[in-house]
Amino acid sequence: MQSLFNKYPKLWxxxxxxxxxxxxxxxxxxxxxxxxxxxxxxxxAYGALLEGAFGNxxxxxxTLVKATPLLLVALGICIAFRGGVLNIGGEGQLxxxxxxSTLIGLSFADxxxxxxxxxxxxSGFLAGAIWGAIPGLLKAYFxxxxxxxxxxxxxxxxxxMNYLLREPMIDPVQLESASRxxxxxxxxxxxxxxxxxxxxxxxxxxxxxxxxxxVYIFLWRTVIGYRIRAVGLNAFASRYAxxxxxRYIVLSMLLSGAFAGLAGAIQVYGLxxxxxxxGSATGFTGSAGFNGIVVALFxxxxxxxxxxxxxxxxxxxxxxxxxxxxxxxPTAFITALNGxxxxxxxxxxxxxxxxxxxxxxxxxxxxxxxxxAEVAT
Amino acid sequence: xxxxLFTTTVLVGIxxxxxxxxxxxxxxxxxxxxGQKSGVLNLGVEGIMLLGAFAGFYVSFTTDNLWLGLLxxxxxxxxxxxxxxIINVTLKAEQGISGIGVYLFGLGMSDLLFQMTMGTVxxxxxxxxIHIPVLSDLPIVGExxxxxxxxxxxxxxxxxISWFVLNKTNFGLKxxxxxxxxxxxxxLGVSVNTVRYLTSILGGILSxxxxxxLSIALLNVFQQNLTSGMGFIAxxxxxxxxxxxxxxxxxSLIFSMVNALQLWVQVLNIPIPSDIAIMMPxxxxxxxxxxAVQRVRPPTALGKPFERGE
Numbered sequence: 007m008q009s010l011f012n013k014y015p016k017l018w019x020x021x022x023x024x025x026x027x028x029x030x031x032x033x034x035x036x037x038x039x040x041x042x043x044x045x046x047x048x049x050x051a052y053g054a055l056l057e058g059a060f061g062n063x064x065x066x067x068x069t070l071v072k073a074t075p076l077l078l079v080a081l082g083i084c085i086a087f088r089g090g091v092l093n094i095g096g097e098g099q100l101x102x103x104x105x106x107s108t109l110i111g112l113s114f115a116d117x118x119x120x121x122x123x124x125x126x127x128x129s130g131f132l133a134g135a136i137w138g139a140i141p142g143l144l145k146a147y148f149x150x151x152x153x154x155x156x157x158x159x160x161x162x163x164x165x166x167m168n169y170l171l172r173e174p175m176i177d178p179v180q181l182e183s184a185s186r187x188x189x190x191x192x193x194x195x196x197x198x199x200x201x202x203x204x205x206x207x208x209x210x211x212x213x214x215x216x217x218x219x220x221v222y223i224f225l226w227r228t229v230i231g232y233r234i235r236a237v238g239l240n241a242f243a244s245r246y247a248x249x250x251x252x253r254y255i256v257l258s259m260l261l262s263g264a265f266a267g268l269a270g271a272i273q274v275y276g277l278x279x280x281x282x283x284x285g286s287a288t289g290f291t292g293s294a295g296f297n298g299i300v301v302a303l304f305x306x307x308x309x310x311x312x313x314x315x316x317x318x319x320x321x322x323x324x325x326x327x328x329x330x331x332x333x334x335x336p337t338a339f340i341t342a343l344n345g346x347x348x349x350x351x352x353x354x355x356x357x358x359x360x361x362x363x364x365x366x367x368x369x370x371x372x373x374x375x376x377x378x379a380e381v382a383t
Numbered sequence: 384x385x386x387x388l389f390t391t392t393v394l395v396g397i398x399x400x401x402x403x404x405x406x407x408x409x410x411x412x413x414x415x416x417x418g419q420k421s422g423v424l425n426l427g428v429e430g431i432m433l434l435g436a437f438a439g440f441y442v443s444f445t446t447d448n449l450w451l452g453l454l455x456x457x458x459x460x461x462x463x464x465x466x467x468x469i470i471n472v473t474l475k476a477e478q479g480i481s482g483i484g485v486y487l488f489g490l491g492m493s494d495l496l497f498q499m500t501m502g503t504v505x506x507x508x509x510x511x512x513i514h515i516p517v518l519s520d521l522p523i524v525g526e527x528x529x530x531x532x533x534x535x536x537x538x539x540x541x542x543x544i545s546w547f548v549l550n551k552t553n554f555g556l557k558x559x560x561x562x563x564x565x566x567x568x569x570x571l572g573v574s575v576n577t578v579r580y581l582t583s584i585l586g587g588i589l590s591x592x593x594x595x596x597l598s599i600a601l602l603n604v605f606q607q608n609l610t611s612g613m614g615f616i617a618x619x620x621x622x623x624x625x626x627x628x629x630x631x632x633x634x635s636l637i638f639s640m641v642n643a644l645q646l647w648v649q650v651l652n653i654p655i656p657s658d659i660a661i662m663m664p665x666x667x668x669x670x671x672x673x674x675a676v677q678r679v680r681p682p683t684a685l686g687k688p689f690e691r692g693e
Binding site for chain 2: 040044094144148149150151154155157159161162165166168172173286296299300303336339340341342343347349352353355356359
């Protein structure tokens with residue numbers, strides 16, 4: 007193997023890119039064992055998964071629809087990771103973004119869509135930014151671990167959502183009915199994001215792609231982006247270079263939250279056209295706040311790499327839903343499988359780091375999740 | 384109606400349930416303390432607790448033997464702890480993310496197994512309260528402290544035991560050395576990874592018991608997402624407690640008292656929306672972290688996989 011790779015250095019690169027695929031396949035293999043225990047034929051099941059994700063134009067469109075929030079969250083994760091912070095708070099940021107944008111749509115039901123849609127997306131972006139900035143401030147100025155604070159912020163956002171959707175923001179129709187399903191009224195049809203083709207695919211996907219390009223330019227072609235990356239690579243050196251590290255930590259978290267918040271707003275205006283809850287965060291987000299992290303890892307923490315990664319992951323989710331419907335497997339299976347994919351993808355980074363270390367001639371980039379000490383060795 | 388809170392019966396009730404509800408926090412957070420002291424951050428405690436809760440409940444339910452249930456929870460916890468060690472220690476995964484994977488896996492898997500094996504919410508007759516002779520007859524104090532079940536007593540007994548193990552034994556010294564300065568420990572012949580495997584497995588076992596303490600000793604039911612965030616709070620409690628068992632004890636008590644208060648507020652129909660009431664422990668966690676982290680420094684190698692220098 008070693009000599010082969012020495013002869014063809016490009017092979018490394020291909021292996022690097024394929025690594026998360028292998029990890030996902032391994033997770034699916036474990037899932038197959040679980041399916042056998044569930045009494046389902048894994049080949050049939052994964053066949054249904056593939057067909058559900060790519061089977062026809064509608065399936066394909068659904069895949070892209072699912073990829074949209076994943077890509078946006080992943081962009082935020084890229085910024086945070088490059089800035090040296092870990093944002094586990096995507097779920098909560100997505101929820102507050104969705105809530106804020108829904109509030110705009112409900113409050114100005116008679117206003118024109120051309121005015122409300124941009125305003126709503128902006129409000130989602132800002133709400134997410136605030137929700138992300140809080141852990142950022144706590145980290146930068148009070149030294150509070152951002153992993154813990156973002157998890158708590160998730161729980162707070164979910165409880166806030168449950169309260170708002172059960173009481174003040176509930177659909178008046180639900181208020182009359184006995185069931186009182188916790189959801190808002192449907193937003194005005196004028197506020198729906200335009201569809202791209204006659205499927206469920208909406209403008210949000212295009213916006214997410216545009217955002218990916220902008221984030222790429224921001225991180226690699228602007229001074230602020232450069233400083234964020236510098237702080238992430240070496241906070242001490244950055245401080246000596248005169249960069250105000252605390253400020254850039256807050257900025258990384260703020261932007262990270264903002265993109266998750268935008269994802270929430272786009273979910274409301276492009277897909278659901280209302281806000282609803284089943285009591286947990288997952289009910290509304292579909293764990294996009296967590297899965298966005300995996301997508302970002304998949305995409306090598308690069309905004310443009312996150313685009314194909316998000317489509318792949320979107321396909322996995324759409325296909326899994328189809329699998330669940332066709333094979334009558336409980337939704338809980340999907341959650342467990344999701345966890346396995348996270349575990350396998352994050353563990354597979356081990357091999358990427360090992361290979362990176364073996365490549366002596368090429369400059370060693372800081373691998374995701376590695377500590378400064380590791381890069382130094 | 385707020386004044387309803389201040390009758391003796393209610394206050395004793397709050398204190399007694401607060402004392403009792405600290406149990407799962409204590410098991411999980413003490414287990415996590417061992418892991419973090421050795422440098423491993425296991426964020427998947429919540430998922431392990433759920434699996435332990437299910438295993439404990441299911442085995443108790445089918446065999447009618449609570450001890451077998453507890454053993455099953457410990458076994459499941461140990462296996463999950465081993466898995467965490469493989470991911471975080473051997474494969475050196477980013478621990479903040481791998482923990483989320485373990486959480487999602489535990490959340491889904493416990494629910495899946497529950498739906499396959501049982502399907503409906505059942506109850507078991509959990510560990511019965513043990514009235515400690517003489518002490519339990521004391522007014523007020525007796526009701527709060529000395530009429531609890533065995534798992535509650537063990538949880539509190541673990542606090543001094545953990546302190547002793549961490550600070551007075553050879554194994555504890557190795558744990559602290561590996562968490563503070565793995566290179567030095569390694570050069571003195573301590574196997575960093577072996578110690579971290581052991582603490583991860585120990586943490587897994589205690590997380591499993593934490594889950595079982597809910598499903599077969601405190602609530603005596605199992606349902607989807609039974610723990611609802613307790614595992615995450617337990618991880619935060621380790622920070623809050625400054626990586627010391629006594630600090631973990633104080634944190635656990637504060638939290639369970641707030642929880643108990645929150646439950647009683649709902650029982651007494653005091654007009655605070657329950658969703659807002661449930662939010663309180665999380666808000667408190669953030670505030671507690673702000674206060675706590677100013678005092679103590681985390682183990683130096685926390686979250687950093689050990690790489691032997693070439």
